[in-house]
Amino acid sequence: MKKSKFFIVIISVLCSLFPLTESATASQNARPTVSAVSVNGITLEFEAYNINNNNYFKLRDLAFTLSGTAKQFNVDWDGERQAVSLASGAAYVVVGGEMAGSADSIKSAAPTRSGVFLNEMRIDIAAYHIDGNNFFRLRDLGLVLDFWVEFDSAGNTIVIDTSRRYNDDSPIQTESTPWSQTSHTASDVTELKNRSVFFAHNSVGQNILDGIKAIDNSIPISNRSAANENGITQNYMGYNGDPNGKLDAFASLVRSGGGDAQIVVFKLCYADFQAHTDVDKLFDDYVAIFDTLQKEYPQTLFVHITAPLYHYNASWNNSVQHSFNEKLRGKYGAFVFDLATIESIDSSGNPVLSRDGTSPALAEEWSSDGSHLNTAGSKRLASAMIAFLAQL
Numbered sequence: 001m002k003k004s005k006f007f008i009v010i011i012s013v014l015c016s017l018f019p020l021t022e023s024a025t026a027s028q029n030a031r032p033t034v035s036a037v038s039v040n041g042i043t044l045e046f047e048a049y050n051i052n053n054n055n056y057f058k059l060r061d062l063a064f065t066l067s068g069t070a071k072q073f074n075v076d077w078d079g080e081r082q083a084v085s086l087a088s089g090a091a092y093v094v095v096g097g098e099m100a101g102s103a104d105s106i107k108s109a110a111p112t113r114s115g116v117f118l119n120e121m122r123i124d125i126a127a128y129h130i131d132g133n134n135f136f137r138l139r140d141l142g143l144v145l146d147f148w149v150e151f152d153s154a155g156n157t158i159v160i161d162t163s164r165r166y167n168d169d170s171p172i173q174t175e176s177t178p179w180s181q182t183s184h185t186a187s188d189v190t191e192l193k194n195r196s197v198f199f200a201h202n203s204v205g206q207n208i209l210d211g212i213k214a215i216d217n218s219i220p221i222s223n224r225s226a227a228n229e230n231g232i233t234q235n236y237m238g239y240n241g242d243p244n245g246k247l248d249a250f251a252s253l254v255r256s257g258g259g260d261a262q263i264v265v266f267k268l269c270y271a272d273f274q275a276h277t278d279v280d281k282l283f284d285d286y287v288a289i290f291d292t293l294q295k296e297y298p299q300t301l302f303v304h305i306t307a308p309l310y311h312y313n314a315s316w317n318n319s320v321q322h323s324f325n326e327k328l329r330g331k332y333g334a335f336v337f338d339l340a341t342i343e344s345i346d347s348s349g350n351p352v353l354s355r356d357g358t359s360p361a362l363a364e365e366w367s368s369d370g371s372h373l374n375t376a377g378s379k380r381l382a383s384a385m386i387a388f389l390a391q392l
Helices: 003-014 059-066 138-145 186-193 204-215 243-255 279-296 315-335 339-343 375-391
Strands: 028-032 036-039 042-044 048-051 054-058 073-078 083-088 107-111 115-118 121-123 127-130 133-137 148-152 157-161 196-201 221-223 231-236 263-267 301-305
Touching (some): 028 127, 048 107, 048 127, 054 059, 054 127, 059 073, 059 133, 133 138, 138 148, 196 243, 204 221, 204 231, 204 375, 279 301, 301 315, 339 375
Parallel strands (some): 036 157, 083 115, 196 231, 221 231, 263 301
Antiparallel strands (some): 028 048, 028 107, 036 042, 048 054, 054 133, 073 083, 107 127, 115 121, 127 133, 148 157
């Protein structure tokens, strides 16, 4: 879906010398919008007005309606700057009164004099103040928040679709299947060079980065605590065998500069799982950390990696890792790089199982010592990682 790249383009537009829209300069008559409004296929009743042949929606109504979708955003008032503050990707905080009004008469619409900030960047966007509430032009919001807006003239319906991008007729990626493709293209390499990725890992993560260097050493890879503007910045966190300590260390790294990346990647190790590991509790702790970080860094894309596996002789370890990995796949879907699946399929396409006959195991042809990756395994996972990071 190329979300990060699109976001950069939009911010460049917003910060240019030319305003995004014509700013409202004088009071106008606001007439009730007579068209129906459909949001993701559901018809809803908004308090919306038509001003100079454009439809304006109450900002908090739209934020309330889109909360929980891929295009959710929060609305707040910044008293210090006397400005409306929008945070894309953040869940909307309900204040009360959302979707309660109705447009039943012509109103006077005064230009909104307050500033507007999107993700801490000032934007010039047409807005009017009507009966104590801010109303924004719907197409402007669709542009800056990247959701689809169109008018269905046959059905006299305004259509809002959060599964489609504003400037693209194609649906964005909504699949729930984790990434297991093992080949990349030259365009993937080019794309990855221009992306900012922060990768927190131990052990097998270094094998993958070594594989990326072997495939194309022009992809920038550095070791820092803060993310670089381009390429992959890596950092080790915590100690093998202490997954909760790693989660805490990871959160610290994100807050010390890693969260400035467009994409943040986290990986646990095979050594973080033992027969006595409480998978349910560990996964709950894992989700809690990521929920917190996503709220703190709403514009950052956090992605996940399934835990690496041992070879077939260590069946009890792999069954525990497999249990955790299944939870990860179910929770985060297409934002999971499925390392475990990729390394458990041999070169002939056959799945390799542990001695218990049910849980996946590391294929020996990809392994140097029963747990780490050899050269062939490193390149296999590296090729998959390049494509995954480039095509997010």
